[in-house]
Amino acid sequence: MKSWTAPPVPSLPGRGVIPRLFDTSSQTLVEATPTDGIASVYVCGITPYDATHIGHAATYLTYDLLQRVWRDAGVETRYAQNITDVDDPLLERATATGADWRDLAAEQISLFRTDMAALGVIPPEYFIGVTESINRIALGVADLLSAGLAYRVPTHGSEGDIYFDTDAAGRKTPWQVGSTTPYEFVQLAEFSRERGGDPDRAGKRNPLDPLLWRTQRDNEPSWESPVGAGRPGWHIECTVIAVDALGSNITVQGGGSDLIFPHHDFSAGHAIALHHKPLARIFNHAGLVAYEGEKMSKSRGNLVFVSALRSAGIDPAIIRLAIAAHHYRTAWEWTDATLTSAADRWATWRASFVDQPSPQKEGAMSSLEVLAQVRKALAHDLNTPVALATIDQAAHTGVDDPALLEAAILSLLGISLVPAAAATRLAVSAESAV
Incomplete structure (x- = not known):
């Protein structure tokens, strides 16, 4: 599946620092050093309906920021x-709308691509749909059956659905259910029920056992496979898509905090059961975004869409700046004031570093020193609020090299100080000149 066009990422003088990230499984900050020379990150993608809302954007901008910090440190x-x-949610929405x-x-995938490109997100090298990977996933399920780590639950008129045997995995592998989470065991069934489990x-051996393969039902899409007709x-x-793309022991497994359990915990368990190696070294999670007093979610319908903001004339850089004002691990609420504050900050930065950069004056900050401070903030668990406050101070006092700050803001934060419409005109003009 194609992704989207890569944004410009200017090179900066000097070199950044390998970041330290919060690891959910150990509840500590861990240096995100490359695995076998390459820093790899797997981020769970969307289920393509109701894309792309601010909650989505906050997650994907977090791991875009991580890539930028790694690259600035000279890491591939x-x-x-x-x-x-x-x-199921996609099928339910299609049925409800007659689509x-x-x-x-x-x-929805096309809309997501457009939004990600507009926000300046570095595209994944591997952008893979489940429907492109059915046979590989089924082979993984077959391997778990053969290893005695999966079993069938009788389903009328079929061979039965296939479930992962968490108790057997706990005996035969280093993984235990809940071992990558900060939660108490009593919370796990509640989270399973709320977040797609059954x-x-x-007929299940353990209430927490997750579905591996849903056998064919009437009026549902299904595929023939080594474990029978059905879907994953x-x-x-x-698990299968991540390991196929990046190998085992990925540097960072990322996503929203609502994926900690059951999704990421069971993905980790499946990986160890299949490959006898950890899925990832660091499990890292972004906080959830609320709107009108409730967590922004498809089920509640309280969604703020990136495409709607863009259609209303909001520059994507302002959207990105509004999200960056909050540390990625905190839960926060989207409000009109959030957007207004970001627009004001963007205008101040533009005035200071682009439109009318003032000549060097007494008390002006060294742009190289500002860059070093921004790098330091981002290396400490992607601390964007501190990075933004540093740039605010530089905008107030003036700097000796405004162009360097403009480049640093684009390279490290992905925020262009050129309005999107003007940037588009410049790109078209450059293309026409070739």
Whole structure:
């Protein structure tokens, strides 16, 4: 599956620092050093309906920022992202709207690409749909059956759905259910029920056992496979796609904090069961975004869409700056004031570093020193609020090299100080001149 066009990322003088990130599994800051010379990150992609809302954007901008910090430190990166282009919520939305689920997915994936490109997100080298990976996922399920780590639950008129045996995995592998999470065991069934699991299903060996393969049902898409006709479960999809793209022991597994359990925990368990190696060294999660007092979610319908903001004339750089004002791990609420504050900050930065950069004056800051401070902030768990405050101070006092600050803001934060419409005109003019 194609991704989108890469944004410009200017080179900067000197070199940045390998970042330290918060690891959810150990609850500590860990240096995100490259694995076998390459810093790799896998981020769970969208289920393509109701794309792209601010909650999505906040997650993907977090791991875009991580890539930028790694690259500034001279590190080669690899990025993979899946698209869950067949799943119950997508099918339910298609049925409710009278759309073909494939058409709905294609439309929403196209919109997601457009939004990511507008926001200046570095595209993944591997952008992979579940429907492109059905056979590989089924082979993984077959391997788990053969290893005695999966079992069938009888389903009327079929061979049965296939579930991961968490108790067997706990005996045969280093992984235990909940081992990558900060949660108490009693919370896990509640999270499973809320987040796509079926702990109350009869016939399961353990209520937490997750679905690996859903056998064919009437009026549902299905594929022939080594484990029978059907379609994959959620966690095994990401496991197979991630390892196929990036190998085992990925540097960072990322996503929203609502994926900590069950999704990321079971993905980690599947990976160890299949390959006898950890899925990732660092499990890192972004905080959730609220709107009108509630977590922004598709089920509540309280969504703020990137495309709607762009259609209203909001420059994508302002959207990006509004998100960057909050540390990625904090939960926060989107408001009109959030956007207004970001627009004011963007205008101040433009005035200081682009439109009418003042000549060097007494008390002006060294642009190289400002760059060093921004790098230091971002290396400490991607601390964008400190980085932004540093640039605010530089805008107030003036700097000796405004062009360097403009380049640093674009390279490290992905925020262009050239309005998007003007940038488009410049790109078209350059293309016409060739």
